[in-house]
Amino acid sequence: MVDEKVGTPKKLEELLNELVEDMKNAKTPEEVEVLGEKAKILRGLIEAYEGDKDLDKIPLLMEKVGDMVEDILEPLKELLNELYSPERVQAMGRSVAEFYKNLTEAGMDKDAALELTKEYMDAINPGKKLMEMLGEMVGGGRHLGPINIVQDESGDKRKGEGE
Amino acid sequence: MRFLCSALHLLFLRVPGILFRAAGIARVTGRAKRRFRRALADYDLPDDVVEVLVEHFDPSTPLREMLFRFSRR
Numbered sequence: 001m002v003d004e005k006v007g008t009p010k011k012l013e014e015l016l017n018e019l020v021e022d023m024k025n026a027k028t029p030e031e032v033e034v035l036g037e038k039a040k041i042l043r044g045l046i047e048a049y050e051g052d053k054d055l056d057k058i059p060l061l062m063e064k065v066g067d068m069v070e071d072i073l074e075p076l077k078e079l080l081n082e083l084y085s086p087e088r089v090q091a092m093g094r095s096v097a098e099f100y101k102n103l104t105e106a107g108m109d110k111d112a113a114l115e116l117t118k119e120y121m122d123a124i125n126p127g128k129k130l131m132e133m134l135g136e137m138v139g140g141g142r143h144l145g146p147i148n149i150v151q152d153e154s155g156d157k158r159k160g161e162g163e
Numbered sequence: 164m165r166f167l168c169s170a171l172h173l174l175f176l177r178v179p180g181i182l183f184r185a186a187g188i189a190r191v192t193g194r195a196k197r198r199f200r201r202a203l204a205d206y207d208l209p210d211d212v213v214e215v216l217v218e219h220f221d222p223s224t225p226l227r228e229m230l231f232r233f234s235r236r
Contacts, residue, residue, distance in 0.1 A: 059169030066177035073184035080188060080222065084195035093202020096216060101206060114212060118219050127195075127222040135229035 008049055015042055076134075083127040096121055192223040 019038055026032045099120050103113035122128070199220050203213045218224075 055166060059166055062169055062173050062177075066173060066181070069181050070177075070184065073181065073188065077184060077187045077191060080191045080195075084191055084198075084222070086194075086198055089195045089198040090202050092220075093199045094206070096199075096220075097203050097206035097208055100208060100212065100216075110212075114215060117216065121216065121219055125220060125222070128220070128225065131222050132225040135225035138229055 012042070012046055012049065015045075079130070080127055083130075092124060095124065189223060192221065196221055 019035060019042060022038075023032070023035050026035055096117060100113055100117045103116060104110065108116075196217060200213060200217045203216060208216075
């Protein structure tokens with residue numbers, strides 16, 4: 001039985017050697033022309049074989065991607081579990097509520113208090129920052145592009161591309 | 164043949180595994196959201212404020228936005 005993996009390139013190599021020999025021994029232009037046609041066919045065969053080899057890489061790639069996604073999701077879940085443990089969320093909720101209440105009791109406008117509370121929440125909610133970074137990374141790296149340096153009248157101002 | 168086996172393996176073993184883990188993440192964030200809402204409600208904040216703050220707190224929002232961004236493309 002012919003070993004499929006070894007047999008095909010060997011046969012192609014034999015055909016190629018045969019073709020080279022025939023070209024060396026060719027005497028008339030007609031013979032060379034026919035051999036040229038043969039060479040084209042052989043090239044097609046080699047390209048088809050190389051294409052099949054690429055197709056063989058796809059399952060391997062899918063395996064690797066599957067492994068990678070699982071390797072990311074499991075620790076991410078563990079991390080979120082830790083960041084959003086019941087006690088932490090309870091404490092976060094308490095501090096946010098107190099922050100908002102203090103602002104409104106001090107006489108601040110409701111909308112302004114809400115905006116400030118949101119900013120405060122951004123500061124104490126690392127899980128959301130993490131998810132945002134992950135989302136940006138997966139979704140095309142909106143904020144990970146090169147840094148543009150914009151110069152205005154007041155001086156240098158560094159600005160991220162996605163902003 | 165190898166390609167087909169790999170595709171079936173991916174479809175029936177890998178994809179459910181990945182979905183199971185994604186569901187685990189959704190469960191963690193959902194639980195955090197509920198607990199946060201309860202903590203805010205304990206302080207007698209107005210319902211609309213609670214809703215806005217809970218929505219802002221939701222850690223799965225960035226991932227959801229990313230998924231919808233993909234579906235819009």
